[in-house]
Amino acid sequence: MLGIGTADRWRDRVTPGFVVADFHRNLGLLAVLMIVAHIATTVLDPYARITVRDVVIPFGANYRPVWLGLGVVAFEVMILVAATSLLRDWFGPIAWRAIHWTAYASWPLAVVHGLGTGSDAQAPWLIGLVASCVAAVVIALILRLRSGGAASLPTRIAAALVALATLYLITGWAFQGPFQRGWAARAGTPQVTAKPGPVHPGPEGFSDPLAGVMVRDAAGNTQISMRDTLDTALTIAIRPPTIAETLPVVTIARGARQLCTAPANVGSTLYVVCGTTRLTITLYGTGPLIVGTTNITGTIATSGPLN
Numbered sequence: 469m470l471g472i473g474t475a476d477r478w479r480d481r482v483t484p485g486f487v488v489a490d491f492h493r494n495l496g497l498l499a500v501l502m503i504v505a506h507i508a509t510t511v512l513d514p515y516a517r518i519t520v521r522d523v524v525i526p527f528g529a530n531y532r533p534v535w536l537g538l539g540v541v542a543f544e545v546m547i548l549v550a551a552t553s554l555l556r557d558w559f560g561p562i563a564w565r566a567i568h569w570t571a572y573a574s575w576p577l578a579v580v581h582g583l584g585t586g587s588d589a590q591a592p593w594l595i596g597l598v599a600s601c602v603a604a605v606v607i608a609l610i611l612r613l614r615s616g617g618a619a620s621l622p623t624r625i626a627a628a629l630v631a632l633a634t635l636y637l638i639t640g641w642a643f644q645g646p647f648q649r650g651w652a653a654r655a656g657t658p659q660v661t662a663k664p665g666p667v668h669p670g671p672e673g674f675s676d677p678l679a680g681v682m683v684r685d686a687a688g689n690t691q692i693s694m695r696d697t698l699d700t701a702l703t704i705a706i707r708p709p710t711i712a713e714t715l716p717v718v719t720i721a722r723g724a725r726q727l728c729t730a731p732a733n734v735g736s737t738l739y740v741v742c743g744t745t746r747l748t749i750t751l752y753g754t755g756p757l758i759v760g761t762t763n764i765t766g767t768i769a770t771s772g773p774l775n
Contacts, residue, residue, distance in 0.1 A: 470495060471571060472608040493553065500550050503543055515741050517658075532656040535584025538577045545574035575605065576634055580641070584655055587739055589646035606635065652737055652748075668699060668773055678704065678749070678766040692751070694766060702774060704749065706732075720747070720774065727774060746771040 470492035507523050510516065518536070522529035526537030526544075552559055552567045559567075579598065588594045609631055613624045645651055668674045680694030689708045696702035705719045715731035718740050728742040738749040751766040 469604050469608040471568075472605075472612045475612065496550060496553075500546060503546070507543070513741075514744065515739060515746050530658055532585050535581055535655060539581030539585065542574045542577035542581060545570050545577075549574070576638060580638060583642055583646040586646075587652075587737075588733055588735075589651065590735065591733075595647075602635070606631070649736060657748075669775070671773060673745075673770045673772050674699075675767060675769040676702075678768055680704070680764055680766075681761055682764045683761045692764065694764070696768060702768075704768070706738075718749075722774065742774065744772065745774060747774075 470488060474489045474492045510518050511520060511523065516529075516531040518529055518531055522531075522536065523540060523543075526540035527533050529536045549568055549571050552564055556564055579602065583589050583598065586594065613628050613631075616624055645654070676696045676698045678694040679697050680692060682690060682692045684690045690706075691708065692704075692706040694704045696704075701723045703721045705721070707717055707719075709716055709731075713731070715733060717729060718732045718738060719729045720727045720740070720742050728740075730740050730742065732738045732740050736751055738747075738751070740747040740749065748769045749766060750769075751764060
C-alpha cells in the first residue's frame, strides 16, 4: 500500500512526500527481516519437516508443496525488489521500474500462501486481518489507477481488469478451499501410516478414534477430556491458558504417566508435537455448546509411537 502511495506521490500539508517514501523503504526492509525470522522458525519446527532446500526451491516440499511454494516465490520476488532498490544506482530507471512492478504479483501470492499453509485459516481473527489488508490495498490501487493521463488509460484499464480477476479468483478459492472443513488433507498435509490394533508397540504411526467430553463454564472457559477408544490407556486433555500463557495447553498421557504437554491453537483440528512424534487431533462435536457438558468424538493420527 505504501509502495502504491509512493508511486502516486501521496502527501498532505504537514507530511512531505519523502516521508511516505522513506517509511515505505524502511517498512519493506523490516518486513524482509520478519520473513527471514518466519522462515528460520519454520525450518526449526519439527512438525512440518521443511528443509533449507524447500525454502529456496519452490514446490518441492513434502508439506503442502503448492501453497508453500507460492510463499517461496513471493519471498524471492520481494528479495529481488528490495535488492534492486538498495542498488538502484546500478540499474537504469526502466529496469528498476520493471522489476519493482513484480511486487504487484508477489503480494497476492503471499496472501494465498498464508491462507493455504496457515493452521488458522478458519479463525475469525485471521479472516478479519486478511480482509482488512486486502481492502486497504484495493483502495490504494483504486486511487492509483484513477489518476493519469489519456495516454496511460489503456494500461490502467488493463491493470484494473487484472486486479479484479485476481481478487475474484482468490476470494472464490478461499471460500472453496481454506475456509472449508477438511482443507488440511486436501492442501497436501502428509498423511501418517495407520497401524491397526488396540496397542501400538512398534515404531510406526497409527490412527485411532477418540471419545470424551467437552465442558464449558459460564465464563466461557472450555476444557476437553478424551480417550483413545482402541489404546484405552492413552488420554488427551485440553485446558484453557493461565494468566502467564497465551495458548491453550494439550496434555498427552498414558495411564498415570504424562507423556508431554504442549501449547496448541485449538480448533476443529489440532497439531501437536510430542517429543519426536507429530500428532494431528481432529474433533467432531455434537453441536454448539453454550454452558454445560457435551459428548465429543474425534480421531488421533500420529507419525510414530506414543509410549
